[in-house]
Amino acid sequence: MKHIKVSAEHEYQVHLDVHFEGILNDVSKSHNKVLILAPEFIVSTYHLEQFLHPLENASLFVVPDGEHQKDISIVEKIWQSMGEAGLTRSDALIAIGGGATTDLGGFAAATWLRGISWYAIPTTLAAMVDASVGGKTGINSQVGKNLIGSFHSPQGVYVDLRFLKTLSDRDFAAGLAEVIKVGFIRDTEILNLLQSKNTVALAREISEELIYRSVAVKADVVSQDFQESRLREILNYGHTFGHAIEKYSHYEMRHGEAVSIGLVFAAELAGRVIGLKSDVIDLHRSLLQQFDLPTSTHIPFPPLMELMRSDKKSRGDSIRFIGLNSIGTPHWLEDVTSNDLEATYERITS
Numbered sequence: 355m356k357h358i359k360v361s362a363e364h365e366y367q368v369h370l371d372v373h374f375e376g377i378l379n380d381v382s383k384s385h386n387k388v389l390i391l392a393p394e395f396i397v398s399t400y401h402l403e404q405f406l407h408p409l410e411n412a413s414l415f416v417v418p419d420g421e422h423q424k425d426i427s428i429v430e431k432i433w434q435s436m437g438e439a440g441l442t443r444s445d446a447l448i449a450i451g452g453g454a455t456t457d458l459g460g461f462a463a464a465t466w467l468r469g470i471s472w473y474a475i476p477t478t479l480a481a482m483v484d485a486s487v488g489g490k491t492g493i494n495s496q497v498g499k500n501l502i503g504s505f506h507s508p509q510g511v512y513v514d515l516r517f518l519k520t521l522s523d524r525d526f527a528a529g530l531a532e533v534i535k536v537g538f539i540r541d542t543e544i545l546n547l548l549q550s551k552n553t554v555a556l557a558r559e560i561s562e563e564l565i566y567r568s569v570a571v572k573a574d575v576v577s578q579d580f581q582e583s584r585l586r587e588i589l590n591y592g593h594t595f596g597h598a599i600e601k602y603s604h605y606e607m608r609h610g611e612a613v614s615i616g617l618v619f620a621a622e623l624a625g626r627v628i629g630l631k632s633d634v635i636d637l638h639r640s641l642l643q644q645f646d647l648p649t650s651t652h653i654p655f656p657p658l659m660e661l662m663r664s665d666k667k668s669r670g671d672s673i674r675f676i677g678l679n680s681i682g683t684p685h686w687l688e689d690v691t692s693n694d695l696e697a698t699y700e701r702i703t704s
């Protein structure tokens with residue numbers, strides 16, 4: 355078992371290779387009451403009710419599947435359950451699921467009684483390497499993705515690798531997009547590993563190492579800049595364009611799939627405005643395509659531009675992009691013009 359420390363508003367650990375049943379037991383014992391959130395698929399496939407039955411102080415709230423759970427109407431229902439269960443400030447919430455569930459659960463915990471403890475048990479690769487670590491919690495709204503949220507770190511993140519066995523290749527690949535992002539901004543060894551393990555089946559064999567390396571980078575960055583005053587923005591590499599694509603698709607596309615296109619966009623933009631070498635841009639495409647991730651789009655440019663303007667990373671009138679000078683050296687692109695963006699878009703539309 356490995357542990358990675360994160361320093362945020364409090365210190366906590368990401369525990370790698372645990373068994374979730376033991377965690378449910380331990381957390382329930384250390385609080386008076388716990389509310390557990392999980393999507394139906396996890397409840398039924400992993401027999402959650404069987405494990406919760408002996409825990410008399412635990413209640414279960416089944417969340418809708420996917421991105422649609424990150425909605426204020428669901429948060430209201432969770433608050434209702436918290437009220438009915440009588441959750442006090444010393445009680446806790448456990449979110450078991452993908453990134454949508456850990457984002458939602460963290461947000462419900464942040465807002466109930468101005469913040470109660472919560473624990474994350476991520477069940478997708480995206481949630482293990484990214485969403486459950488770092489304390490960003492939130493929901494979507496008509497205005498945009500993740501615009502409503504709070505920084506509210508969990509008390510612990512518990513990665514049970516057995517969950518990956520039921521994860522579809524599509525969802526595993528979506529998580530790999532975030533892993534590849536980490537490779538480009540900081541950890542070149544990730545790129546080397548994925549060049550040799552060049553299919554989803556092969557990459558699954560090195561899940562633990564990929565998770566460990568990705569979490570180590572995220573933990574380091576978050577520990578230096580928890581509230582994203584600057585350094586943490588490097589983790590948004592590929593996300594400005596990615597979020598626009600994701601929103602346009604009404605979340606039919608996986609977050610990681612949209613980020614995949616966003617990574618190629620960010621690399622092409624860096625090529626245009628700061629001279630990122632073409633072989634590095636090509637490496638983005640080839641690595642992502644190895645895992646059948648999308649690298650181009652047919653969505654028209656004007657609505658994407660509009661969505662990028664409303665993204666939370668824009669400050670004032672400028673849209674913020676992270677680019678690369680070279681592999682492992684992120685660069686803030688401060689003065690990107692509409693012309694640059696349109697010309698870059700032309701290079702990724704097919």
Ligand SMILES: NC(=O)c1ccc[n+]([C@@H]2O[C@H](COP(=O)([O-])OP(=O)(O)OC[C@H]3O[C@@H](n4cnc5c(N)ncnc54)[C@H](O)[C@@H]3O)[C@@H](O)[C@H]2O)c1
Pocket residue numbers: 393395396419420421424451452453454455457477478479480481484485486487488489490491500517518519520521522525528608609610
């Ligand atoms: N807070 C952050 O810092 C942060 C970072 C990255 C991503 N995110 C958020 O995370 C979300 C994307 O994460 P995601 O792709 O995990 O989304 P998700 O939670 O929607 O999960 C994707 C799908 O996998 C299913 N699933 C979950 N676990 C499974 C398992 N073990 N086996 C089979 N199927 C399983 C889910 O039911 C869902 O259909 C987005 O909402 C994104 O905004 C947040």
Ligand SMILES: [Zn+2]
Pocket residue numbers: 484532593609613
């Ligand atoms: Zn992401």
